[in-house]
Amino acid sequence: MGKLITYGEIAGKIESPKSSRAVGNAVGNNPVAFLIPCHRVIQSSGIIGGYMWGKTRKSVMIGWEAARIDS
Numbered sequence: 001m002g003k004l005i006t007y008g009e010i011a012g013k014i015e016s017p018k019s020s021r022a023v024g025n026a027v028g029n030n031p032v033a034f035l036i037p038c039h040r041v042i043q044s045s046g047i048i049g050g051y052m053w054g055k056t057r058k059s060v061m062i063g064w065e066a067a068r069i070d071s
Contacts, residue, residue, distance in 0.1 A: 002037055004062070006044045020044075028052065040065075 007027070011019040027038040033052050039061045043049045051058035 002040055002065070004040050004042050006042055008044050010041065024049075 007020040007023045008017070010023045011017050014023075016022075023041075027041050028050065030036055030038045030052070033039060039051060039058045041049075048055050048059055048062070
């Protein structure tokens with residue numbers, strides 16, 4: 001279980017603050033999306049954004065994790 005992070009925050013952590021789009025592309029190409037938790041990456045606006053298996057599944061996974069952390 002983890003917390004949400006934005007594409008921009010990841011770009012900052014890799015010391016390339018203008019690389020949000022590249023981070024998004026890398027996240028989008030992740031073939032093992034649940035094992036490497038790209039579903040936790042959201043837009044800086046708070047919008048869920050795209051996901052290989054759809055926004056609904058991404059929202060459900062985030063909600064399921066949040067419920068597990070809260071309980």
